[in-house]
Structures are given as structure tokens and as C-alpha cells.
Amino acid sequence: MSSGVGVKGTLGRCYPFYADLKKCVQKKTLESPTAMCWAENEDYFECMHGFKEKARILQVAAERKRREKLGEKFDIA
Template structure:
């Protein structure tokens, strides 16, 4: 949590990112604050919501499932060709 108090630990998991974000904003970069503090804000929101991490896990999961299905299809087609050759 941004307050600095965690549920289990004395400090929240994203508190360090919040402090960096707060320091960047407090530095007062003026008009360029979005450009300068953009990566800091991005890190803080990634820590809170894990959108990039979840997207990455989704890609991995999709690849694993696809490879598993391809393997099943190959095994199924092999067994069906073997059955048809033994019946003839």
C-alpha cells in the first residue's frame, strides 16, 4: 500500500515504487514531469496491477497449450494411420 504499511510485512510491496514516484513528482520537473516521471509511474502501476507480467504469463500459457495440442494431434494422427494400415 502507498501508506507504507503492509499486511504481513512492515512495508508494503509497492511502497518503494510509490516513494520514488512521489519524489519524482515533488522534484517539480514542470512541463516535462510526464516524460521524466513516466517510467517511475509505469513501475509503480506495474507493481500494483501486474498487467505486463500477466500478459507475459498469458503468452507463455498459450504457447504451452498450443504445443500440447499439437503433440496430441500428432499422436492421434499416428495412431489412426497405424489402425487403418492394420485393418487393410
């Protein structure tokens, strides 16, 4: 991942998030708080693993199922 090259030989999909994280970590000093780069770290891990995206998909599916059970039409668009 740190090379920036993706599977197809182009820029990796998460490399911009990795570059932001790397830039933030390089700016850290001894006086800075330990959680200084938390947002960048969270963005990078979300890009890599998609935990929040998967949770949202499950929420939408559960709501769809609930509404269909009630007989309502569920249309996202």
C-alpha cells in the same frame, strides 16, 4: 499505501515504487516535461495491478497449449 505499511505490518510490496514516484514528482518543475515521471508511474502501477505479468502468463499458457497440440514437450525449466 502512502504510509508504507503492508497488510502484515511490514513494508508494503509496492511502497519502494511509490517512494520512487513520489521522489520524482517532488523534483518536477514548471519547465520539466509532463511525462517526466512516466517510468516511475508505470513501475508503480505494474506493481499494484500486474497487467504485464498477467499478459506474460497468458502468452506462456497459449504457447504451452500450442506446443502440446503439436505434440512437442513444453518445459520451461
